[in-house]
Amino acid sequence: MSWSVSTQPLSHDVSSDGAEWSTGICDCCQDMKQCCFAFWCCPCFACKTTREFGQCLCLPLLDICSCAHPATMSVRLAIRQRYGIRGSLCCDCVHSTFCTACVWCQISTEMKKRTLPTVFSDVFSLG
Template sequence: MYPPKPNEYYPSPGPAMPPPPMGAANQYYPPAPNTLAVTQEPQPWSTGLCDCTDDCGNCCMTCFCPCITFGRIAEIVDQGATSCGTSGALYALLEYFTCCHWIYSCCYRSKMRAQLHLAERPCNDCLVHCCCESCALCQEYRELKNRGFDMTIGWHANMARRGMIVPPVMQGSMMR
């Protein structure tokens, strides 16, 4: 019959943090209490490292001209920021002049794994690319293909096919 005590149903919040001092715009502030960080468990690859013959066309292309396979992977992983031709040409130059092309492709494997939440299997990304470059490229190509990408048309055409709006690529200054 009597109204409930004010704090019985609605407990008061904890002590508030004092306001930041003036001029402390770049100072670190701890996250608010009761916030949870969302983490996702790494998923397995859809195909194994040595399943190259699952896609014989890509296997042959990667064997004879890995720069094309790498360029296609890099364009999708970079979400169209770099073209297939640019990435493939840089890969070919690194392969021809330094034989350290696997370091470049290893970086893209790591980036792809982070984007798609894939497990680092069968071993470290750099070791996979150093020892089995062709197999690693084939596996990455198959993974993107199995996730619905048409690897031959590039990032922008894939997004157009899915009906997503893609921002236009910014050109350099206008020239007359």
């Protein structure tokens, strides 16, 4: 008998009425460790979060060249689409421009809350 570890796939179903963010944009202080990391070193936190999302580690560094933060806005939009969260491109733009660290905390928290736990299962070899 051998053990294997598998992760349940995430559901990408978008509900017809749309879901809400699990935390508000200003709820970043609920996790003080995460909040401090995002506040004091937002580029590092953004790169770590983007990597966990499955995108290029350096993607958030594009935000340094612009005041509109296109990478932050695109990751926020992608998270909304993945989890069927209601919102608008206008809100994504405003939040990404004026509340960058809070947006990255919200994205990170959403990914943590929506990720299914790892499941251990038995694998029996036949033969």
